[in-house]
Amino acid sequence: MPGYQTKQECVAIPGADDLHIESLLDRQQYADPLGEAAALGISSATWPLFGMLWPSSVQLATWMAERPLVPGERILEVGCGLALASMVVHRQGADVTASDCHPLTETFLNRNIDLNSLSPLPYRHGNWGDDADTVASPGRPAVSGRFDLIIGSDVLYERDESGKLSGFIARHALPCAEVLIVDPNRGNRSAFNKRMADIGFTLDEINLNSEDSDGVRYKGRMLRYQRGHA
Structure with a gap:
């Protein structure tokens, strides 16, 4: 791919087939010749983050691999990056849409869909900082409609004092919905939990602390929010 270097690797997802993933070579990669990322408020320092393989994304993909499919359920992944979880459930036959705000996310998604011999996976521009759900350039339809399940990994990377992420979820979650972060x-x-409570979601926190076969430790939590469920 022009302007930056990539690598390919096989990513093991417990409970599912391995994924062949093309990602950025490292966090030093950067290319924004048309200024698209800058127009979206993405700095040169944060530009490569979408294209890195993050441990939390593997955790989410593993969770989704083990979660039973619900017939007719519509799923949205927010801040999908390399979209491991979306690809896992897409391969299972789920109705899933991946979304992110980075201008190159869709390019990498399509490349990885091809690498794994999967059918096309719906992608939408999803910038929760945009209250009107618009896009910065033509040809990139924004997230629309409402979903039964909204998922994301490592999306609470800033304080979000104005509640942009919870506002995005409020616009796109059905009255009876589940959110997995x-x-x-x-x-x-803590602040995000309060905002989710304000829009009617109850919380169940699940410890995800684990160690893989190579001795690599993961420390984190699954934040499971539900609204309208019996």
Whole structure:
């Protein structure tokens, strides 16, 4: 891919087939020749983050691999990055839409869909900082409609004093909905929990602390929010 370097690797997802993933080579990659990322408020320092393989995304993909499919359920992944969880449930036959605000996310998603011999996966521009759900350039339809399940990993990376993420969820969650957020204990969940409670969601926190076969430890939590469920 022009302007930056990539790598390919096989990612093991417990409970599902491995995924072949193309990602950015490292966090030093950057290319924004048309200024698209800058127009969206994405700095050169944060530009490569969408294209990195993050431990929390593997945790979310693992959770979704083990979660039973619900017939007719519509799923939205927010801040999807490399969209591991979306690809896992897409391969299972779920109705899932991946979303992110980075201008190259869809390019990487399509490349990884091809690498795994999957059918096309719906993608929408999803910038929760945009209260009107618009897009910065033509040809990129924004997230629309409402969903039964909204998922995300490591999306509580800033304090979000104005409640942009919870506002985005409020616009796109059905009255009866579930939200699953994997948080690697970044320390911003308390304010987010309060905002989710304000829009009618109850919380169940599940410890995800684990160690894989290579001795790599993960410390974090699954934040499971529900609204309208019996």
